[in-house]
Amino acid sequence: MAADKTETCYQECCVQNFQFYLEHSGEHQAMLQCVNSVLPAEFKRIGEGKSSLDFLGVGSGGGEMDVHMLTLLQSTFPGVPVTSDIVEGSVELTDNFRALVEKTPNLKTVPFGWHIMPSEDYVKQAKAKGDMKKFDFIHMIQMIYYVDDMAATIQFYHGLLKKNGRLMIIVEAGKGGWDTLWKTFKNDLCTHTITEYRSSGEVKACLDKLGLKYDEHRIHNEFDISQCFDQKSKLGHDLLNFMTAKDDFYTGFTPETQKAILDLFKNKCSTQKDGKTMFNGTLDAILVHA
Structure with a gap:
């Protein structure tokens, strides 16, 4: 969840930190389970009677989720042409995405439009052009x-959705581990990378205010943070750095704040299982109707 909000988002060591987190947390695997159970029926509904389908990924990272979803879309409507536009601020992650596309034979027929820029810049460019491309399916995974x-x-x-289209927003669940951490220590954490933390609670409140209809699907996920409590553990140190969006947890906070965060991790953000401290990394997938 945490990242460095620079002009091009994930770069160099930040990409490595992000990949380390994904490998340790199992977050993508949890998302894929949700995607596999929810999207086939949604795609059938979205694409019924259409002669072509247009897909937009916003903040797609290295493309692992997009490649899976595009493959799922193709298998739902074999023979129907699909286009894909990708908005991603990181040059390095976009290169990873392109390499992944090259290794995926079924995507050879899909024309990709690569927009290497933050979402805000894409919005400005699209509005400046006036003639904005519309899409059948748009996702915003962990970028809100x-x-x-x-x-x-x-x-x-x-507003870019076509008839029967869906906008899928995946975000940390309200009252989950991330939500508890970032709201409890808002003054310490919301200082650079994220200035206003948002969970599914804020997203749903926003959708309600906008009068938009949506469905919600819970993505259960938890991961082992036991080594975060061992100051000599490199894995624990790396996790703490990522989860608090700091270059160095032990120099980025006072000893008192370090202790308070670790106490919160153990007592409010996690459960104890088989001698391990399992962090509640539950997410929500929100499918907004056109």
Whole structure:
């Protein structure tokens, strides 16, 4: 969830930190389970009677989720042409995505439009052109934390949906481990990368205010943070750095704040299982109707 909000988002060591987190947390696997159970029926509904389908990924990272979803879309409508536009601020992650596409034979027929820029810049460019491309399916996975104006961003992308289209927003669950951590220590954490933390609670409140209809699907996930409590553990140190969006947890906070965060991790954000401290990394997938 945490990332460095620079002009091009994930770069160099930040990409490595992000990949380390994904491998340790199992977050993508949890998302894929949800995608596999929810999207086939949604895609059938979205694409019924259409002669072509247009897909937009916003903040797609290295493309693992997009490649899977595009493959699922193709298998739902074999023979129907599909286009894909990708908005991603990181050059390095976009290169990873392109390499993944090259290794995926079924995507050879899909024309990709690569927009290597933050979401805000894509919005400005699209509005400046005037003639905005519309899409059948748009996803925003783990990126709503990094936009300045959540309501305006959602409103813009929702406005790009074609008939029966869906906008899928995946975000940390309200009252989950991340939500508890970032709201309890808002003054310490919301200082650079994320200035206003948002969970599914804020997203749903925004959608309700905008009068948009949506369905919600819970993505259960937990991961082992036991080594975070061992100051000599490199894995634990790396996890703490990522989860608090700091270069170095032990120099980025006072000893008192370090202790308070670790106490919160153990007592409010996690459960104890088989001698391990399992962090509640539950997410929500919100499917917004056109």
